[in-house]
Amino acid sequence: MALIVEKYGGTSVGSVERIRKIARRVQASWQEGNRMVVVVSAMSGETNRLLGLAGEISPRPSAREVDTLVSTGEQVTIALMSLALHELGVPARSYAGFQVPIKTDSIHGKARIEDISGERVMADLEAGKVVVIAGFQGIDSENAITTLGRGGTDTTAVAMAAALKADECRIFTDVDGVYTADPRIVENARRIDYLTFEEMLELSGAGARVMQIRAVEFASKYDVAFRVLSSFEDGVGTLISCEDSSMERPLISGITSVDNEAKVTIRGVPDRPGIAYSILNPVSEAHINVDMIVQNVGTDSLTDLTFTINQDDLERTLALLEPVVRELDAETVVGDSSLAKISVVGVGMRSHAGIATTMFRALSEKGINIQIISTSEIKISVTIDREYLELAVRALHNAFELHVAAGIE
Amino acid sequence: MALIVEKYGGTSVGSVERIRKIARRVQASWQEGNRMVVVVSAMSGETNRLLGLAGEISPRPSAREVDTLVSTGEQVTIALMSLALHELGVPARSYAGFQVPIKTDSIHGKARIEDISGERVMADLEAGKVVVIAGFQGIDSENAITTLGRGGTDTTAVAMAAALKADECRIFTDVDGVYTADPRIVENARRIDYLTFEEMLELSGAGARVMQIRAVEFASKYDVAFRVLSSFEDGVGTLISCEDSSMERPLISGITSVDNEAKVTIRGVPDRPGIAYSILNPVSEAHINVDMIVQNVGTDSLTDLTFTINQDDLERTLALLEPVVRELDAETVVGDSSLAKISVVGVGMRSHAGIATTMFRALSEKGINIQIISTSEIKISVTIDREYLELAVRALHNAFELHVAAGIE
Numbered sequence: 001m002a003l004i005v006e007k008y009g010g011t012s013v014g015s016v017e018r019i020r021k022i023a024r025r026v027q028a029s030w031q032e033g034n035r036m037v038v039v040v041s042a043m044s045g046e047t048n049r050l051l052g053l054a055g056e057i058s059p060r061p062s063a064r065e066v067d068t069l070v071s072t073g074e075q076v077t078i079a080l081m082s083l084a085l086h087e088l089g090v091p092a093r094s095y096a097g098f099q100v101p102i103k104t105d106s107i108h109g110k111a112r113i114e115d116i117s118g119e120r121v122m123a124d125l126e127a128g129k130v131v132v133i134a135g136f137q138g139i140d141s142e143n144a145i146t147t148l149g150r151g152g153t154d155t156t157a158v159a160m161a162a163a164l165k166a167d168e169c170r171i172f173t174d175v176d177g178v179y180t181a182d183p184r185i186v187e188n189a190r191r192i193d194y195l196t197f198e199e200m201l202e203l204s205g206a207g208a209r210v211m212q213i214r215a216v217e218f219a220s221k222y223d224v225a226f227r228v229l230s231s232f233e234d235g236v237g238t239l240i241s242c243e244d245s246s247m248e249r250p251l252i253s254g255i256t257s258v259d260n261e262a263k264v265t266i267r268g269v270p271d272r273p274g275i276a277y278s279i280l281n282p283v284s285e286a287h288i289n290v291d292m293i294v295q296n297v298g299t300d301s302l303t304d305l306t307f308t309i310n311q312d313d314l315e316r317t318l319a320l321l322e323p324v325v326r327e328l329d330a331e332t333v334v335g336d337s338s339l340a341k342i343s344v345v346g347v348g349m350r351s352h353a354g355i356a357t358t359m360f361r362a363l364s365e366k367g368i369n370i371q372i373i374s375t376s377e378i379k380i381s382v383t384i385d386r387e388y389l390e391l392a393v394r395a396l397h398n399a400f401e402l403h404v405a406a407g408i409e
Numbered sequence: 410m411a412l413i414v415e416k417y418g419g420t421s422v423g424s425v426e427r428i429r430k431i432a433r434r435v436q437a438s439w440q441e442g443n444r445m446v447v448v449v450s451a452m453s454g455e456t457n458r459l460l461g462l463a464g465e466i467s468p469r470p471s472a473r474e475v476d477t478l479v480s481t482g483e484q485v486t487i488a489l490m491s492l493a494l495h496e497l498g499v500p501a502r503s504y505a506g507f508q509v510p511i512k513t514d515s516i517h518g519k520a521r522i523e524d525i526s527g528e529r530v531m532a533d534l535e536a537g538k539v540v541v542i543a544g545f546q547g548i549d550s551e552n553a554i555t556t557l558g559r560g561g562t563d564t565t566a567v568a569m570a571a572a573l574k575a576d577e578c579r580i581f582t583d584v585d586g587v588y589t590a591d592p593r594i595v596e597n598a599r600r601i602d603y604l605t606f607e608e609m610l611e612l613s614g615a616g617a618r619v620m621q622i623r624a625v626e627f628a629s630k631y632d633v634a635f636r637v638l639s640s641f642e643d644g645v646g647t648l649i650s651c652e653d654s655s656m657e658r659p660l661i662s663g664i665t666s667v668d669n670e671a672k673v674t675i676r677g678v679p680d681r682p683g684i685a686y687s688i689l690n691p692v693s694e695a696h697i698n699v700d701m702i703v704q705n706v707g708t709d710s711l712t713d714l715t716f717t718i719n720q721d722d723l724e725r726t727l728a729l730l731e732p733v734v735r736e737l738d739a740e741t742v743v744g745d746s747s748l749a750k751i752s753v754v755g756v757g758m759r760s761h762a763g764i765a766t767t768m769f770r771a772l773s774e775k776g777i778n779i780q781i782i783s784t785s786e787i788k789i790s791v792t793i794d795r796e797y798l799e800l801a802v803r804a805l806h807n808a809f810e811l812h813v814a815a816g817i818e
Contacts, residue, residue: 061495086471098507
């Protein structure tokens with residue numbers, strides 16, 4: 001008899017009919033004798049509807065009240081899911097975040113979980129009930145409702161699995177697992193059977209849209225193995241866990257891409273200590289996320305600093321930097337919003353040289369120019385002209401033979 | 410500097426524009442230096458939308474989950490109302506029932522308030538904030554969300570006023586006060602300036618739709634004077650409080666009517682002890698509300714028992730009583746669903762004889778036949794053929810000269 005935590009996102013519970021379907025799936029697992037915890041999001045569209053109401057009233061609504069508002073979305077789903085389970089003869093009980101309770105800090109809109117008391121939930125599980133928990137939300141020390149931000153329901157599921165010492169954590173999504181590349185780009189992309197937390201972190205951070213990075217970080221920190229599965233079709237999905245050293249890992253697990261990168265270059269900066277800080281500090285103060293950063297030492301004690309951001313932030317960033325450029329006596333600041341970033345990720349990279357060589361050769365053979373390179377222990381990312389994105393992903397998928405499953409060697 | 414509790418129902422907060430309008434009204438009172446508590450319902454239509462979703466899933470949904478579901482309606486309103494106040498530069502903070510907390514028993518769907526802790530709310534008020542509270546909802550000792558049933562938001566407002574020892578409690582509705590009769594029936598019906606709790610209880614119980622009887626009971630029990638006002642126009646409304654003996658009261662305060670009464674008569678019941686119980690017990694067991702009850706002693710030790718119910722319950726009641734009639738060896742059971750009930754209410758009635766005489770004469774002069782009579786200390790009710798309802802109300806309004814304001818004599 002296993003204790004299983006299952007997470008269903010907004011699309012999976014997007015209608016009464018879909019809620020019924022998920023209830024039948026949960027019923028089946030419960031009938032097999034498993035203790036079931038179901039973590040759900042708001043029905044798809046509901047959060048946007050609520051935010052729309054807030055937006056009609058206030059252009060910059062208070063984060064506390066927005067949390068109170070949008071958290072009703074999941075509360076509706078837990079009630080409906082419990083009712084659907086009751087209809088199938090399954091005893092079920094709903095829990096809003098404050099009822100578990102899932103205690104968080106007070107940073108509304110992106111609160112972090114501080115503590116979860118599993119006692120009440122565990123008592124219901126031991127009494128044979130299915131427990132249905134509202135994802136994405138918690139309660140702070142002042143009894144105010146908080147939300148965890150994007151991907152919050154994944155985080156709730158992983159956190160509940162950790163708190164309850166669950167045997168399994170299943171993240172149901174609209175894809176049937178994590179792929180070696182986006183199947184819309186690479187025809188023979190392959191579902192990956194196993195990934196390490198590190199790989200999943202790098203893939204999520206580098207553009208794979210399957211799961212938010214915070215949930216993966218949480219899973220990694222508390223060593224909660226989880227499986228990414230489709231809520232619409234059967235399958236084993238992808239299991240993400242800590243590295244299993246008994247198994248030979250493939251060199252590269254997957255290739256991921258981001259198509260909305262923009263590049264900002266400040267040219268001719270007098271090269272003295274602290275210039276990177278002078279340039280990047282106003283950018284991060286404005287909550288603009290900086291991705292890759294490169295500094296080229298030039299001639300005449302002048303240097304160029306280049307960094308990448310989301311293209312939506314480009315205009316704002318250029319406006320922010322105009323006065324900085326004048327102040328630093330630099331030559332100019334220029335932006336380019338037509339970039340894509342391609343990353344190859346794999347823990348096997350650690351122990352094998354030559355990954356970068358293979359990558360650069362594959363791109364060069366297709367005539368693709370690399371603009372910026374950045375590397376981590378298990379990831380190499382490059383930016384290229386956006387026009388070449390699909391071509392580059394396919395070339396790399398071929399070069400690393402990702403369509404072939406890596407067996408145990 | 411007064412502490413004022415204001416209640417706004419679903420119609421008053423039925424759109425973003427209306428919420429903004431209420432916010433401006435609250436702002437004005439706050440700017441005058443008052444400490445403001447605003448109790449709100451779900452936006453009109455929202456509760457029905459949510460119940461519709463539950464109904465799609467389950468024909469008899471669990472009351473606990475329904476409470477979790479529908480309580481989101483008021484939670485949406487408190488957030489939006491707080492945001493609207495913020496936009497006007499008014500510091501405001503929302504409270505769901507569990508955040509106050511408003512503690513109730515565990516009877517989902519019609520929970521009773523057991524305790525309210527006013528400390529948190531009071532601290533916010535003392536810090537100059539407007540406090541916005543979700544009506545209709547509370548939390549039980551198991552941390553489950555409960556709802557108070559019909560008129561629950563009125564009850565929340567009155568209960569908060571009691572807990573905070575408010576100087577004023579204002580119930581904003583879609584009418585501008587309590588009237589001597591329904592203005593749609595009686596052209597010269599007059600808004601009543603003052604009513605006692607008892608009168609308001611009898612009026613509410615006898616069909617006046619301004620306020621639910623439970624809220625009035627609560628106000629009476631805790632001696633919370635409140636004012637019924639229109640949220641759409643200015644005015645002083647009707648003040649309801651304990652009787653002010655220094656003031657001469659009018660004989661009759663108002664006339665109210667119910668147009669959906671039905672009558673059930675069991676004829677020829679052998680007259681022995683316990684027959685009323687045998688007949689009425691199965692009816693009340695089926696949660697059918699019995700209003701008036703009359704027993705006529707007949708000839709031959711046979712008796713007729715007549716009672717009135719809501720006409721929607723008539724068929725079910727007749728079906729229930731068929732076997733009872735056989736069992737009691739009574740003659741027959743017959744129903745009549747074309748009744749109306751007219752009540753005259755007034756504390757002045759206590760000290761004056763002749764009210765009934767005036768009433769019966771006025772009806773007889775119009776050729777209106779009285780079927781059943783029932784009386785309380787400050788109310789006389791009669792049932793008549795529904796066709797005569799408007800005629801009867803107008804005749805009584807004239808007979809008691811209710812269009813003339815009763816001054817202090």
